[in-house]
Amino acid sequence: MEFTKINWPGLGCSITAATLVALSILYAAPWWQVAIGDGVGQAEISPLDYKANLAGASIEIPIIWFLTLVGKLTMAACTVAMFIHSVSTQKPFSKHLLGFAYKKPFLILVLFIVMLVVSTYMVGTFFGVNVPLTGTITLSLFFGGATAKIPISTSFTWVFWLAVATAVLAIAAKIYEWKVLKT
Amino acid sequence: MNIGTILAAISIIIVVGPIAAAVIMYKDNLIALIMPDIEELTDKIGDYFPRIEYVGYEIIDPESSFRVMFNVTNNSDEDLTFNTINFSAYCSQHEEVLLGYGHGEDFPLTISGRSSGILSLYVTCTKEGQTHIETHHRGDANFHAILKNVLVVVQGVEVELGDEIDVGPIEIPP
Numbered sequence: 001m002e003f004t005k006i007n008w009p010g011l012g013c014s015i016t017a018a019t020l021v022a023l024s025i026l027y028a029a030p031w032w033q034v035a036i037g038d039g040v041g042q043a044e045i046s047p048l049d050y051k052a053n054l055a056g057a058s059i060e061i062p063i064i065w066f067l068t069l070v071g072k073l074t075m076a077a078c079t080v081a082m083f084i085h086s087v088s089t090q091k092p093f094s095k096h097l098l099g100f101a102y103k104k105p106f107l108i109l110v111l112f113i114v115m116l117v118v119s120t121y122m123v124g125t126f127f128g129v130n131v132p133l134t135g136t137i138t139l140s141l142f143f144g145g146a147t148a149k150i151p152i153s154t155s156f157t158w159v160f161w162l163a164v165a166t167a168v169l170a171i172a173a174k175i176y177e178w179k180v181l182k183t
Numbered sequence: 184m185n186i187g188t189i190l191a192a193i194s195i196i197i198v199v200g201p202i203a204a205a206v207i208m209y210k211d212n213l214i215a216l217i218m219p220d221i222e223e224l225t226d227k228i229g230d231y232f233p234r235i236e237y238v239g240y241e242i243i244d245p246e247s248s249f250r251v252m253f254n255v256t257n258n259s260d261e262d263l264t265f266n267t268i269n270f271s272a273y274c275s276q277h278e279e280v281l282l283g284y285g286h287g288e289d290f291p292l293t294i295s296g297r298s299s300g301i302l303s304l305y306v307t308c309t310k311e312g313q314t315h316i317e318t319h320h321r322g323d324a325n326f327h328a329i330l331k332n333v334l335v336v337v338q339g340v341e342v343e344l345g346d347e348i349d350v351g352p353i354e355i356p357p
Contacts, residue, residue: 039338040338055231061217062216070198070201144345148340
């Protein structure tokens with residue numbers, strides 16, 4: 001194997017994508033999380049996993065399990081295809097593998113961000129409170145003559161930034177193949 | 184079949200396969216596929232709210248302070264932490280008379296999941312309150328206090344109760 005013929009960004013992408021899949025399977029590692037009060041409720045969300053509970057009750061929506069399975073399979077397929085492409089760039093099938101793999105991490109990331117923005121917008125529409133993608137707000141609720149002030153904190157985790165790195169490396173792998181390996 | 188076709192097929196199967204499986208599994212009740220079980224959720228959330236019952240009182244200093252105790256039953260599996268409780272105590276019979284101010288004792292108080300614990304509120308009487316009790320309620324065996332402006336911080340959530348809480352009967356020494 002010639003080192004100059006390896007698609008290094010592609011190899012990096014396959015490693016980070018494999019890490020994302022492993023983190024999901026082993027720890028259900030979220031990309032974004034929301035915490036309500038001090039343990040009143042929380043949601044840990046990524047395109048590969050979903051976990052939410054409110055007041056001790058787990059909120060399970062079956063379709064989300066299937067959608068996160070799509071996310072896991074897509075990322076796993078990307079990992080395998082990108083790895084094989086990266087170490088065999090001179091093979092005739094290699095270009096097809098790159099075409100198959102390079103858009104997937106980027107699409108998953110974009111869909112995830114769009115879903116987050118839409119979800120927070122819908123929460124704002126229904127509850128009249130603008131939940132930031134990252135930060136803390138206090139939601140005021142009035143019920144039965146009582147007033148409740150509920151702190152809500154949201155944040156991206158380091159796994160999200162690993163997903164960003166994976167998407168960037170995937171695009172870089174395509175550019176590398178186009179600008180460096182082809183010449 | 185060329186590799187491009189195989190990869191395209193894999194792309195489609197990865198996306199369509201799980202969604203098709205979901206639709207087939209839930210074909211008799213597609214709503215259940217996209218909605219959580221609201222009934223089960225409501226029951227569990229209902230259990231999260233503790234049951235609070237008045238237990239009794241204890242006079243610490245007949246002239247200036249007393250303690251009110253409640254039994255808190257936590258029916259959920261999670262621990263429940265009361266961070267703070269603050270309130271004003273008024274005379275039930277003479278509603279405009281402020282007796283004093285109270286707060287939760289030994290807070291933060293954590294009640295473990297599926298267990299009960301005693302929540303103590305410590306009330307310190309103001310000069311006006313002391314004078315009022317001495318003048319109007321000395322020897323009163325059926326004295327009631329009303330807790331108003333109750334502010335509870337539980338699990339980091341601040342709740343200002345609109346309802347007043349009647350506490351009693353408290354026996355005032357002669």
